[in-house]
Amino acid sequence: MFRAEILARINExxxxxxxxxxxxxMKHHLQTAMLAVLILGSASGxxxxxxxxxxxxxxxxxxxxxxxxxxxxxxxxxxxxFTTLGTDGVADxxxxxxxxxxxxxxxxxxxxxxxxxxVAVATAKGRxxxxxxxxxxxxxxxxxxxxxxxxxxxxxxxIDLWGAPGRAFAxxxxxxxxxxxxxxxxxxxxxxxxxxxxxxxxxxxxxxEYGDPWDVMSYGNVFGRPTARxxxxxxxxxxxxxxxxxxxxxxxxxxxGGDGAASHTYTLTALHDATPGGIRLVRIPFDPGDLFHxxxxxxxxxxxxxxGIPAAIVLLHEVRRGTPGDPTNTQYFSFLMIDPTGSRxxxxxxxxNGVTVSVLGIDAVAGRATVSVxxxxxxxxxxxxxxxxxxxxxxVCVTGAVRTETRQENQLAGSRRSPNGGAxxxxxxxxxxxxxxxxxxxxxxxxxxxxxxxxxDNAAAASRANPARFVxxxxxxxxxxxxxxxxxxxxxxxSGATRDDTRQENALASTRRSPTGGPxxxxxxxxxxxxxxxxxxxxxxxxxxxxxxxxxxxGQAASRVEKP
Amino acid sequence: xxxxxxxxxxxxxxxxxLLFAQDSTKIDTTRIGLMSPIVVHQRLRMLGYSNVIIIExxxxxxxxxxxxxxxxxAVKYDPYSGKVTxxxxxxxxxxxxxxxxxxxxxxxxxxx
Numbered sequence: 001m002f003r004a005e006i007l008a009r010i011n012e013x014x015x016x017x018x019x020x021x022x023x024x025x026m027k028h029h030l031q032t033a034m035l036a037v038l039i040l041g042s043a044s045g046x047x048x049x050x051x052x053x054x055x056x057x058x059x060x061x062x063x064x065x066x067x068x069x070x071x072x073x074x075x076x077x078x079x080x081x082f083t084t085l086g087t088d089g090v091a092d093x094x095x096x097x098x099x100x101x102x103x104x105x106x107x108x109x110x111x112x113x114x115x116x117x118x119v120a121v122a123t124a125k126g127r128x129x130x131x132x133x134x135x136x137x138x139x140x141x142x143x144x145x146x147x148x149x150x151x152x153x154x155x156x157x158x159i160d161l162w163g164a165p166g167r168a169f170a171x172x173x174x175x176x177x178x179x180x181x182x183x184x185x186x187x188x189x190x191x192x193x194x195x196x197x198x199x200x201x202x203x204x205x206x207x208x209e210y211g212d213p214w215d216v217m218s219y220g221n222v223f224g225r226p227t228a229r230x231x232x233x234x235x236x237x238x239x240x241x242x243x244x245x246x247x248x249x250x251x252x253x254x255x256x257g258g259d260g261a262a263s264h265t266y267t268l269t270a271l272h273d274a275t276p277g278g279i280r281l282v283r284i285p286f287d288p289g290d291l292f293h294x295x296x297x298x299x300x301x302x303x304x305x306x307x308g309i310p311a312a313i314v315l316l317h318e319v320r321r322g323t324p325g326d327p328t329n330t331q332y333f334s335f336l337m338i339d340p341t342g343s344r345x346x347x348x349x350x351x352x353n354g355v356t357v358s359v360l361g362i363d364a365v366a367g368r369a370t371v372s373v374x375x376x377x378x379x380x381x382x383x384x385x386x387x388x389x390x391x392x393x394x395x396v397c398v399t400g401a402v403r404t405e406t407r408q409e410n411q412l413a414g415s416r417r418s419p420n421g422g423a424x425x426x427x428x429x430x431x432x433x434x435x436x437x438x439x440x441x442x443x444x445x446x447x448x449x450x451x452x453x454x455x456x457d458n459a460a461a462a463s464r465a466n467p468a469r470f471v472x473x474x475x476x477x478x479x480x481x482x483x484x485x486x487x488x489x490x491x492x493x494x495s496g497a498t499r500d501d502t503r504q505e506n507a508l509a510s511t512r513r514s515p516t517g518g519p520x521x522x523x524x525x526x527x528x529x530x531x532x533x534x535x536x537x538x539x540x541x542x543x544x545x546x547x548x549x550x551x552x553x554x555g556q557a558a559s560r561v562e563k564p
Numbered sequence: 565x566x567x568x569x570x571x572x573x574x575x576x577x578x579x580x581x582l583l584f585a586q587d588s589t590k591i592d593t594t595r596i597g598l599m600s601p602i603v604v605h606q607r608l609r610m611l612g613y614s615n616v617i618i619i620e621x622x623x624x625x626x627x628x629x630x631x632x633x634x635x636x637x638a639v640k641y642d643p644y645s646g647k648v649t650x651x652x653x654x655x656x657x658x659x660x661x662x663x664x665x666x667x668x669x670x671x672x673x674x675x676x
Contacts, residue, residue, distance in 0.1 A: 161596055161644055173645040181596070191597075201597045202623075210597025213606075220643040221597040223606050231646030232607060310606045 049188050049558030051246030051475050051491040053101035053535040056094065056183065058082075059145035062111025062172065063134035064156040065119045071112070071156040072173045078154065079109040081176075081230050088227045090179045096274070096305050097180075097236050098247045099489070103536045108149070112156070113137035123159045130160060131169050150186050152179070175231025181219035188558075189241055190331060192217045195318060196338040206325035212336040214238055214300055214315060214346075225308035236272040236305035239281040239298035240319045240334035244474040249488035252280040257377040257468030264374075265360065268314070270367045271298045272305035284373060286353040288380050288467040292332055292474065292563055293320045295350065297357060299369035312364040314371060316347050316357060319474075332474065332563060354380075378466045385464045388457065390438040397464035398457045409436065409446050416445035476562045484553065486534040493560035494553050505532065505542045512541035598623060599643050611648060613639060619655045620662060627662065627674065629654045638664050638674060651675055 060082055062075055073081075081089035083104050091104035115122060115137045122130055134153040138144070145151050150166035158171030163182030170178050194211025201210035201221055210218040215238035224232035242248045256264060269278025284295040296319060301312035316337040322329045337347040350357040354377070360370040381387065381397035388398045390406050398406070422428030429435065429445035436446045438454040446454075477483065481493035486502050494502075518524030525531065525541035532542045534550040542550075558564060599607070601618055604626050608616045613630035616639075620627040626641045632650070640649040653666040655674055664674040 158645070171645065173647065175644060175646045177646075178644050201600070205597060213600065213603050218597055221600050221603050223603060224646075225610050226646060231644075308606065308610060310602075310609075 049564075050244050050561065051557055052187060053098060053246070053489075054554065055103045055106045055536070057146070057149045058107045058152055058183070058186070059143075059149045060107060060109040060111075060152045060154060061113060061134050061138045061143070061145070062109070062154050062156070063113050063115050063137055065115050065117055065122055067118050068156045075109060075111055077229065078172070082107045082109055082179075087229065088176075088233065089230045090176055090183070093176050093180050093233060093305075094183065096272075097242075098245075099276075101247060101489070101536060108145070110138060110143045111141075111154075113141045113143075119157060119159065122155075127160055127162060127169060130155075131167065152182070173231070175224075175233070176227060177216065177219050177222060177224055177232050177234035180216045180234050184217055184237075187245065189217045189237070189245070190333055192238060192241065193323060193333055193335045194338050195335040196340070196344055197324075198344075199338070206323055208324055208335060211338075212238060212317075212334070214306075214309065214313075214336070215241060215334070217241060223306075223308040223310065233308070235300075235308050238315070238317060238334055238336070239271055239296050240317050240474075242271070243281055243283075243296075244332075246475050246489055246491040248280055249276065250483075250485075251488060252276075252278065253473065254279050254282050255468055255471045255473075256282055256284040256373050257375055257466060258471065260378045260466060262374060262376060262378055263372070265370060265372050266297070268297065268299035268369045268371060270301045270303060270306070270312075272300070272303075273367055274304040278368075282371070282373065283471060283473060284355055284357070284375060285377050285468045285471045286355050286375060288377075288383050290321070291467055291471050292476075293318075294471065295319075295337075295355060295357070296334075297371055297373070299362070299371075301364060301367060303367065312362050312369070313346065314348050314359045314362065314369050316350055377468045380465070380467060382464050382467050382470075388438065388454075390436065390442060390444070390454070394439055395465070396438070396457055396461045402453065402457065405450070406438070409444055409450060413444045474561070474563060478560050478562050481560050484534065484550075486532065486538060486540070486550070490535060492534070492553050492557045498549065498553065501546065502534070505540055505546060509540045596623075596644070599626060604628065604641070607643075608639065608641065613637070619657070627655055636667075640675065649675060 060078060062078060064071065080087045083091050085091050085095060094102040094104060113134065115133045117133070122133065131153050134155065135151065152168040152170065154170050154172050156172040158173065160169050161171065161174065161178060162169050163185040166186055168182035168186065170182065191209050192212035192215040193208040196208055196211060199208055199211045210221045212218045213222050214235055216222055216234045216236065219234060222234045224234045227233045243253065254266065266279055266282055269280055271280050280298065282297040284297065285291060286295065287293040296317045297314065299314050300306055300309055302309040318335045318337055319332055320335065321332050323333055337350065338344050339347045348359045355375040356373070358372050360372055362369045379395050384399070385397035386400050386403050388394050388396045388403055388406050390410070416430055416433045418428045418430055427443040433445035434448050434451050436442050436444045436451050436454050438458065475491035477493035482496055482499050484490050484492045484494045484499055484502050486506070512526050512529045514524045514526055523539040528543070529541035530544050530547050532538050532540045532547050532550050534554065598621065604618055604621060605616050608628060608630060613632050615631040617629045618626060619629060626643060628639045628641070630637055630639050635652060636654055637650045638653050638655045651664065653664050656663055656665055662674050663671045665671050
């Protein structure tokens with residue numbers, strides 16, 4: 001969600017209530033206050049932020065109307081759905097998706113609260129009016145959500161379904177998928193797209209929007225499986241979305257070309273396989289001008305979070321900035337790549353932008369797929385440099401000016417050679433010129449300075465080539481920060497000193513635990529130490545100041561990534 | 565005069581208030597997608613249906629003819645709650661809109 005949109009929504013909320021009174025000052029104060037609440041919410045996991053692990057801070061308000069039918073779910077059912085692990089509800093969905101990185105036990109479920117109007121009256125109102133009516137009914141009933149909490153309104157009966165950062169409106173009987181999607185917006189996920197230029201899911205959708213049934217952010221156009229109590233549970237997230245929020249360990253992501261290779265065969269583990277390990281996502285950069293623009297490859301099959309998937313399949317996505325309907329949008333979106341022929345299924349092979357991808361085999365029993373990737377990114381130059389092309393195969397990276405001069409030198413070569421040959425054979429240079437020696441046997445005659453420059457460029461070649469070395473994905477830190485690496489999927493950006501401290505804390509962990517356990521189990525700390533809690537379940541014993549620092553760094557995580 | 569009248573009518577027709585009033589009478593759908601046929605087939609297959617033929621796919625529900633345990637059923641599926649309603653028979657479109665053809669051949673309105 002973007003600030004302009006947030007402001008627009010705020011204006012929508014307050015505009016109808018007070019603008020008619022002409023109170024612009026009041027409007028300004030309300031804008032500021034509400035924006036502050038939303039931004040505070042972002043620090044609590046409610047806004048467009050990544051990476052994120054932590055507690056979901058939501059208040060779920062159950063509302064009904066004067067003529068509502070009997071509710072198909074009780075407040076206890078909803079509480080189970082949102083907060084109780086093992087019920088196959090929303091709490092389980094987010095816990096699995098995040099590899100236990102999301103904790104739902106602080107979600108507060110309250111209600112039912114009676115909105116004193118009929119269903120018909122509520123249905124006829126605007127969406128924010130309906131939302132606010134329920135919030136007001138809750139307040140009248142004695143419950144005001146904490147300021148840092150997002151709010152989900154659930155009504156009996158169903159009259160609406162929508163979501164925005166920190167806010168969602170749904171029905172009492174909506175399924176896990178609805179909340180997988182709307183809470184996903186609260187966590188900053190965007191809708192997923194396909195790259196099919198002919199696909200429009202609905203009249204209100206952009207071209208390609210909701211076009212990835214293998215990703216919950218295309219809901220309701222997503223595969224799912226029935227649950228015992230809470231309707232359909234959707235498939236997990238696609239690889240780019242998991243990567244964006246930081247729910248794939250570093251050792252399960254590979255960036256093609258990062259090692260300088262031009263071809264590779266990868267054995268992929270199913271993206272949502274619950275057993276850790278294996279390669280889950282391959283990033284394939286191809287655009288030196290935008291290191292966040294790349295293809296990805298992932299393998300999906302019908303198990304664990306993905307039980308609803310109809311068949312094992314390798315999926316390709318393009319991650320790029322903007323959308324068909326909003327090309328100036330600076331955020332990055334995932335586009336499921338579609339085969340434009342036949343029934344337009346997802347692509348399983350690719351040949352574009354110097355990249356080829358082909359599936360060599362799928363072993364559905366073992367849960368593995370083998371794919372072959374080739375590409376020239378390792379040979380490409382960093383932005384600002386181009387191939388010198390002293391000869392066609394000369395891929396030393398130089399400035400554009402040097403390439404231009406090199407071309408001129410090649411054109412002038414004949415005029416700078418001694419017409420009668422000389423001591424160095426037929427390519428002997430006229431006086432004042434020397435062989436360039438940009439590559440072995442490069443006997444183009446140039447000025448001495450040019451030969452020196454060629455040698456210098458050759459020496460610098462490795463440092464100017466292969467942009468893939470600098471592709472670190474959506475959680476790339478701003479300059480001056482590095483990943484904390486408290487565990488294998490800790491992408492919070494911190495100072496180098498903090499990372500060093502964190503490593504040391506991990507190394508000292510066993511020495512700071514009580515050898516005989518204690519009231520907090522086997523990980524009880526020795527006196528003077530506390531759990532670090534850099535992420536849910538982080539029970540490394542550290543000094544209190546270190547825990548405080550970890551919490552502060554977590555709060556700053558979204559502001560320290562290069563691409564929000 | 566006529567030009568002014570047209571302007572006035574256009575202003576009324578496209579006024580934010582009226583547009584809002586029109587919009588507010590329906591569920592806001594700007595952030596929810598519809599199930600595509602491949603997804604409808606998969607969801608119903610997961611619920612034990614086969615030979616699924618989609619008859620109607622709108623935001624609020626999907627209606628389909630399908631088989632389950634050898635029985636021909638008219639199925640209504642709520643995409644957002646997962647609620648399924650099934651009745652024996654099959655759905656067909658006719659001049660009077662969607663009708664349920666019961667196993668005895670009689671035709672009635674499909675159940676809500």
